[in-house]
Every structure is written in structure tokens, then in C-alpha cells.
Amino acid sequence: MRNVVTLASAVTVCSTCGEPLNAKGDCVACLLRTGLDESGVETEPLDSLVFGDFEIARHEDGSLWELGHGAMGVTYLAVDKVLRRKVALKVIKAPVVPTRRHSQAARERFLREARAAAVLRHPNVAAVFQFGASADGSCCYYAMELVEGETLEACVRRDGPLNGKLALEIAKQITRALMAAASQGLIHRDLKPGNIMLIRPNADASELQVKVIDFGLAKAIADDESNMDLTHGEFVGTPNFASPEQFESGPVDVRSDIYSLGATLWFALTGKTPFAGRNIEEIRRAQKSDALPIEQLKAARVPSRLRSLLKSMLAIEPAARPGIQDLAASLRRYSAQARPTRVALAVGVILIFGVSAFSVFPILRTANRPVPTAEHLVSNPVPPEKSIAVLPFENASNEPNTEYLSEGISEALINSLSELQQLRVIARPTAFRYKRKDVDPRQVGRELGVSAVLTGKVRQMQDALNVQVDLVDAVTGAQIWGAGYDRNIADLVAVKQAIAQEVTAKLKLKLSSEEQRRLVKRDSTNAEAYQFYLRGRYFWNKRTSDGIKQAIEHFQQSIERDPNFALGYVGLADSYTGLTFYNFAAPHEAMPEAKESAIKALALDDTLAEAHA
Template identity: 35%
Template sequence: MIGQTISHYHILEKLGEGGMGIVYKAEDLKLKRTVALKFLPADLTRDEEAKTRFVHEAQAASALQHPNICTIHDIDETVDHQLFIVMDWYDGQTLKEKIAGGPLKTEEATSDTIQIAQGLQQAHEKGIVHRDIKPANIIITNDGVAKILDFGLAKLAGGAKLTRTGSTVGTAAYMSPEQARGLDVDLRTDIWSLGVVLFEMLTGKLPFRGEHEAAMLYSIVHEEPQPISSLLSDVPPDIKLSITNMLQKEPGERFQHMRELLSQLGAIKKKDEAESEKPLPSIAVLPFVNMSADPENEYFSDGLSEEIISALSKLESLHVTARTSAFRFRGKELDIREIGKQLNVSTVLEGSVRRAGNKLRVTAQLINVADGYHLWSERYDRELEDLFAIQDEISLAIVDKLKVRLLGADKARLAKRYTENFEVYDLYLKGRYELSRLTEEGIKRSLDYFQQAIQKDPNFALAYVGMASVYNVHAIVGQFSSNETMPRAKSELLKALKLDESLAEAHAWLGEVHLQYEWDWSSAEREFKRAIELKPNSPEAHQFYADYLIVTGSMEQASIEIARARDLDPLSTIPNTILAYQLYVLRQFDQVIEHCRKMLKTEPSFLLQLHLWRALRQQNRLSEALAECKKLFTLFISREVAEAMKCVDDESGYKGAVRAAAKKLVDLSTQRYISPYLIATLFAHAEDDNKTLQWLEKAHEERDMVLYSIGVDPDLDRVRSSPRFTALLKKIGLEQ
């Protein structure tokens, strides 16, 4: 049927199939809109009861006009007398598909239930009982709107019966007891079914169990539902009460009208919204002081601090300052109140570590920023092997003292261990410490430590992420080309995720590989979103996603992600470079210059220096642009390039200087890796369009990790209309 035109509807694709209908996506050729067509299966066209029920569905649903009920436009039949209903098509997924991705958060499940209940309330007011409420019959649009589908089994007040006395209609798992017994039903059967749906949204499981339909029906009629608290430890009492009421065996003991349920759920939602308006508890974990006799043990004290940060960062209901900002206070004798002010947190955790042989002493203090009061403190005298337990105890103590609400599997995530082998973990901490130094020797040593950890425990997922981080750093600092580093990084990340799918860092970096190397836009977005879901306090995940949103033109959402990253890592330059990049892409060059100069006063940054130079050139402030360009090459790339720029005659000016820089980089590229995209940028500034395109094509050939940004880069506006540029865009999956 796909590709056929029936009446004035051109059928595009099949959406789904059930016992009472086959649904297709189609184009309405008259009104130029997308619709869904539901056909009565061919084998039922001679079944008068089936035909009557099909027409009945169209009549029932078309009588209802509500934002949470699918809109019916028409009913018609083909030349061979096959009936079909024309209805709205919605871009989204069924609630069944949504639940398959994992249990919903309480707030989301409550919101969806309220919308479904609102649609059902209107149906009930019109004397219509749905009788087949289940996740497969509910669409959640991409805008978050719930739409009730399939009124094929609906019961109309005063209408003729379409089922024989004593027969059952509906889907077994969602039937009410009276429905399962073949008794007459009223609106309270929909209340029961919605209770089952809400239970399933929250837990991912059904309240009644049975290996086959008869066993399921027996359980519904005779057994009590599974206690929701046995599946969900933190279910709010009000939600638990609502579900208990909805799943009462006797209809008279349930909510009697949908408006009663809506009143209860509305009160719960208001309470949740009031709670969400309160500021989240917040904490900065300062680097623990190394009190050991050996200063080389600093990697160990740093590692303990980082692991606590990492564990706490998984909690959505706690604001955790990133390592980059928290570690700025290493060795500084500052008042806690000043630290709290700079990091915008209400509490600070500080501590010390003394390691002697196999003995370990750890002290930790949780301090209230407002008054310096110690909310909690503890000293641990343990064996080295007890480090994991110490980390868990400190994290759980913080959660307890700050009254952080743990949701779903939060407690398990908080205390998760990736290896039980302390020697392996120690090697991993050494690798992380060496990598954080960002020296050539440190990067080499970190790779060696991660490899040793994997040799001793091949199932230690974090070590594979560490390996991938090394390859990514090689690419970022320009030591090697993307072709040399990105496939290796991807291989390590996939190994890590095969061992543990819940590693947010692995998802975030895999997203970068998809974006910067493979130009796989949809996969990149999926990985960034998954990383944020797993670790809401990860500034890297928010930064990476913001970068993706900028190059794909979603500026409003990008601003939200940048703000979140800056909030989590207030003293880091990295989220500020993303902000500068966004402003540059938006052509707000004055703001770029102001922002970059302000940030560069605190510390040097390659990307901030790069954006400053380019923004000045865009404003035709060429002498300033030239000075900043020379500074960029002197500080971060090659003094030889800066010297080559100085040797150019004053008469050739800015264009001559950047052309000289480009030519010098071309010479250097025969000796070591130089980004073709950087060379293309310099030729663009020299207004040499042919060379610009030549080096952009070279960047594509080498899969330069900056090429993904060509669609929005103002430096390339001169060549944007060139067919060669258009061809490049298509090659990386972009259009003009």
C-alpha cells in the first residue's frame, strides 16, 4: 500500500498494526498536511461487527475535541470497500515505547497521567468510556503532549452494545476486575486502567503478573497488586496513595470521577513544583590535602577528592562544583565564605589523607559556608583496601546531612564500584593525575598507567575511558591528526560502554567522536543527551552538547547548556570559550572582544585568544587583529610563524602577514601535524578563496576535528556560495 494514493491521500509509510487496524502515515494532497490513516484489516471487511465497531470508533472520537485526544477528520472507504479513518499524525512516540527506555521520573509520570486523565474526563462527560487505556494507545508528542488514541472499544452511553453479554474487551494486563469478569463497566474502569499505566510508568513493570492471559486475568480479579514500594523505594506517599485508590478491586472504592483523580494529582504536581523552586543543596569538594611523608602521594589525595566529586555529580538533586573550579583553591589559605562565594555553593567539603605503608588515615569535614559551622566531620583509620568504603561513607554522609532526595537508582549509582582490586584502582588514579598535568611526559605516563590497569583487570571500564581521554588530548593539543587518534579513542570508549553502559564520560566523549570525526549528527546528539541524563552535574557533557547545538543552529538551547556548564564550573575558562564561540557565530563581535579580553586577564587560553583575533579581524580592526594573531602563534603554536609574520613588509599589511603565516604553517606541516583548518582560516583572512577551499578540502581528507563547524563559521562567508564549499557541506552531512 506504501506509495499508493487513496482518495486524496498519498501513503508514505506504515506506522503500526493491531488486531483492529493497520495505521499508515500519509500526505493529504488537498490540504498539504501529514495525516494518519487507520484501515480496517482486509480480512475483517466482511465482518459486520468489526465494521460497525470501526465506524463506532470514528464516531466516538470525532465527538471529542480535546488537546489530549487524537483528532479525527473523516471516515471513508477504498474502491474495494476497505474502511479507513483519517486522523491527525503526531511526531513522537507511544507511551509504550517511552516506558521501554526505562521508568519515568515521578514528575514526568505525574504530568503524563494528568494529561491522559484530562482527555478521559472530557470523554466521560460526553458519556464515552474508553475501555482500552494502555501505553500503546497513548502517544507522547515531541512537545510532551499526551494524545489518547484508539476508541475502537469505547462504550457510548445509550449506544447499542457491540459485545455479547459476558464477553471481555480490552487488553488483559490493563483490564479492571469487572472488565476481566465480563461485567458491565462504567467510567471507573478507565480509572483502574490509568492506575495500571501510572504504576508501569514509574516502575517499568505491571502491578499484576501472569504467564498467560488467563493467569493475568485471575491475578487481576483475585490477587493484590505488587506493592509499588517493593519496586521503587522513594515513591512519594501521595502518588502511592493515588495508585492504591485507583487499583481498588471494587469500583465503589476507587475515585468515582476523573475530576477527583485530577484534583489529587494536581495537588501533587503543585507540591512538586513548590519543591523544585527551592534552590538545590550545593557543594564544592576541595582537593584533599596530602599529609603523607611522600609528596608523590598527591595523586592519591587528588584521586579521592575527584572520586567523591564524580559520585555526587550523578545526583540531579544536588549541585556539585566541577573539579576544575574546586581545585583552583589547592594550597590557598582562604576563608570558607570567600570560597563559597566564588563557587556559588552553600557547603564545602575539605579533608586530608595520610598514607603510610598499608595504613590510611582520612579526615573529612563538611562546612556550612554561611557561618563556617561544621555540619559533619569524621576520621577514618583504615587499611588501604578500605578506600572504596571510605569514599562511599563520605558521599552518603553528605547526602544525609544536606537532605538530598535520592531518586530511583541514585543510591546504587552513588556507591557504584568499577573494580574491587585496589592495585588496579591505584594505577588508574596515577593515570588520571598524570593526564591532568597536560605535559608531554605526563600524557605518556598516563597512557602507561591505564594500560597497566587494564592488564591487571580487563573488566575495569574506567581505565578504557582513561585511554580514550589520552587519545582525545593528543588530538586537542594538536600532537596528532584526528585520523591517528579518533578511531583509537572510539575503540576504547566502545569497550568501556560494553562493560558498563552507565558511564557518562564515555557517552560524552563518544559524542565528540561522532561529531568531530564521523560527522554523525544524530548519534552525537544521542550520546550527549545520554551523558547529561547519567551525570547531570557534568560540565563537559553540557559543554559538548552546547557546541553541537551551536553548529546545528539551536542557539536558545545552546545558551541554556552554556549557562549550566558555567554554573557548574564557574572558574574554568572552558565553558567561557564555548560562550565566546557562540557569540562569534552569532556575529556579536563587540561582545566576543569584551568577553575574551576579560577572561584572558585571568589566564591564557588558546581558544579565547583565537576568538579574540578573529573577532577583531571581522570588525576590520586589523592592527589589533595582527597583534593578537602574533600572540596566538607565539604562545600556543610556533614562534617561527610569528617571526615569519614580522618579516613581511608593512605595505602588505594584515593580508600579507596572515598569508606569510599560512605559508609557514604549510612548510611546518611537512614535519609535524598542523591543522589544515587553521591554514584555511589564514588563507580566508588573506582573501585567497582558492587556497581557502583547497585547505578545507584537505581538512576533509584528514578529517580535521574542527571541520564540523564550517556551516556556521563567519571566517568562511567569502567562499560560502562556492560549489566546492556546498559539496563539502554535503560530504559532512550539512546543507546550506
């Protein structure tokens, strides 16, 4: 079953539901009943697993490693045999055409469109690396950047509708991608939640990166040649997110993508599509005759100004929709207006706990920490002499269960070093954008405006712990210091302290006696308590309902093992506040627990390192 359907009169009916079949023999009604879920799509067997320089990967059971089904083909995980990198490979079956001339025309049209898409390079677009056609002409293919994340569709289906701030951030980044495409005369034609990849989709909006995939099927706007292409005269797109003009035979432009973005944003905010139907005709009829179900937006507490913007984006007539530049400006303006909500929450916490307790909540503080911008780096080309970025350490164990260790040590070092007045330390949200990225420390230095970069690897084998660290000059790329620590897992805190002390020494920082005391202060004398705390932080940083609830369990375990462990109570305070902040729990349910935990944490230690993260 495919999302490529035709509007031609049917000659047969579906044996399952009795609806007419299209010219390809597909039942559009059954297709639409599956909604956005394409997991039931059966894949036609491939004649070959090798396409140019790329070979499709297999699972351990020998099955092909499918990443997803699109409107016209199947996407596989593949390996570039030349560069030895993983890619996403889209394989598209060529249509059955009456003559060899038509078949050649179809392939040429695909290659022409693919070349146009391959020119597009933008941070919010998954890059197209290579494209081609099989020797026998049965398939076309293109290899694109493998984006490690999840789709907006999967995120909403798992966690429910997004809050307005996060949805706006996603829409802003998609709009940037569309602007870049429009500047080169390209449109997407199949913009939908399944084609929006989120990197760290559950994190705070300031950490989120969005990439639009499947631009390889974009059609050049200016190309008004013969309509013979791989679609073979059929509708291309996903009906529930397609613009009204896509169902017609006329040309489409960027305003069609704006409509699809409006439908995608609607889905992100409500979990529903603005117009539903059992078949294409019902969807078309609903678009033309039915009013938008604004009550869905009201039920999701979408602000009135954003509701008005969505109405304009989903206008039936393309001319009534905002232009791409106007849309970008509106999204920036609404996003800026949404920020006081977070400030209001911070004020509420201050009123409840007192000014000193405000420092307990890193969830509220990170918004106030300056993040280097391109303008900042241009105006400050020389990084401060005493500045550092602690990048997320690599989990060399390759075991998901030990990921908390690599992330936890990195975050703990950021917190410890941030206490030093002479040293500027890049905040966790910014530093962790480089997770699983093989980047030159000099590039990190240029992008973040720092003079030093700390990297590391963590490996745990039962009770044995191995930590490798390197401190690099971010200007020259020379190594300042490197060391390896082979210890027992129980010595985790001592390893973290030793690394922090060496970093301060190699950077020639002059520490006060109080700063020296803090660097060697043990957060807990119980090794198990500290490990449970790091696990709690790992799950808390996911910012999901389940993640925060698991974090609470781990923080409680840490406190059970060490009742005087102040950081354990800090974790609980953060978690209960997070439940309210992310609308996972009502304030009257979670905030009393947050208050109690915060008071306990401050009673145990009012100089917490975490308070300055």
C-alpha cells in the first residue's frame, strides 16, 4: 500500500471494504484508515541490495533494515562502501510506462529533480549525498543524511500533543528550511509529521534541532516541462496534510508547503488533523465546505494569536495564506511572546520558596544563561583565555544501560567547573548538542567562543571503571593534557574530582580557598547513592512524563541509601517542578512535593554545586 494515489476513475473495488481501487490497484480508503501509521505496508522484494556505492544493511535475522515508507518508496539503512558511513537510502520503484522513451523520460525527470534537491544545503534539511538509477531502470534511488532522532509523528503519538513553546520552535525551524528551499526554486510537496525529524525531541525547546527529510522528491517550481515523471500523473503527498491545490492538476508553489506546515503544526498541538475523511473526495469536500474545527485548538489551550495564524496558513486559496517571509516573522514574534510564561513560573517559585531557593532549579536557570550566537562570535573573534566547553563523554561500553555514566560525569564536571569565578563554562544544553558528533575541537572553539575543550570516554565493565580524558587547546588543536583513570565504580566521585582539579591546574586558574574546598567536597559518601542520582539526572534530562517519573524513583533510591544526600533532594525538587512546568501534573499535586524537597536540600547544603549549573 502506498501514499501515491490517483484521481482516475476506478475499474475494480477493494475486496476488504468495497471502495473503488485506483489505477494502481490500491485502495485509498484502506490507506487513509491507517492514518499516519504506515507500519503495515508490505515491501516489494528488491532485485539487488547494492545501489551505486551503497549497500542496504540487514538485521541480525537477515531482514532488510527498513527505516520507513514514504509516498513513493522505501527508506533503508545503508552503508556507503567508499566513505564507510551510514546513510538513509531511499529506493523508488519506477512506474510501469508504455514505452522505453517514457521510461527514460521518467528517470531523467527524477535525476533532474534530485540534482536540484542535492544543491540544497541547510542545517534544517537532511542533505542529499548521491542519486542515481539502477542499470535495468527498475529503480531510482538517492542517499541522504542519516538523522539520529525520531519523527514528530512518533513523538506526538507517544507523548501526546506538544506545548505551544515547543511546537513554535519546531515550526520556526521548518520555516527556515522552506525559506532555503524556496530561494532555490524548490518545494517539498509532502511535508507532514512523518517527514520532520527531531533530534532530542523531548528536550527543552532551546536544545531541539529539527531536520526536514525527503526533500529528494521536491519538484523545481520553475520546471514547467512535460508532466511525465515518476509519479506517472498521480497525486503525490499525504492526503491529510496536502493543500487543496495538490488535488488539482495545476501548478503548486511554496504556499502549498505553508498549508502542509499549518496542518503539521495543528497535529503537533492537538494530535489530530484539521480535515479528516475516509477518502480523498471526503477530505477535499471538508477542505472546501467545512469550517476549521477551532474547538480542537481551544481544547489544547492554543493562544488566540496562534489560532489566527493557523487559520491563515490553512486558507483554501493560496493567495490568502501568509508569504514565507511573513510566516517566519510571525513565528518569531509569537515565540518571543511565549517566553514570559517561563519567567512567570520562575517568579512563582521564588514566591513559594524564597529568593535563595531559586538557585535549586536548573530547569528555570538555564533559560537565563547566555548562549553564544553567530553575532557574538563575530564581535568576539578571540575567545576568552579562561573558558571551556565540556563535551558529552562517549559511552565506550556501547551499553545503553551505562549511558547515564558518560552523561552524568560530563554534567557533574560542568557543574563543578561552573562554580569557579575565573572560568567561563559552556552550559549543558549547548555543550550536549555535540553528543555523538565527531567534531574538531577547533571547530567547537570557533562556534562556542572558548579557548579549551574537554572530551572523554567512559567504559564500565561490571565494577571496573575506565575514564579517558583529553583537554585540547581550541585555538591550535594541541593537547594540553590527557589522562586515564582505572578505578572501581565506587570511586566515581573521586574520579570526577581528580579530573576537575587537573583541568583547573592545566588552565592555570588561581582558586580561592573556598573554591578549592568545593572542588574536593564529596557530594555523598555512599557510592550507590551517587550512581542512583546520576541515573535520575539521565532520565530527568529526557523531559518526558515517563522520564521524569523514572527520575523520581532513582532520586528516591539515592536518598534511601544516603538520607543526608542533598543532591538527591535537589533532583526530587527539579522533578516535581518539571512535572508542573511541562504540564504532566497539576500544580497542587506536584508543587507541595517540590517545596518539601527544596527545603530539605537547602537545609542539608545551601552551597550546592548544582545551584550554579
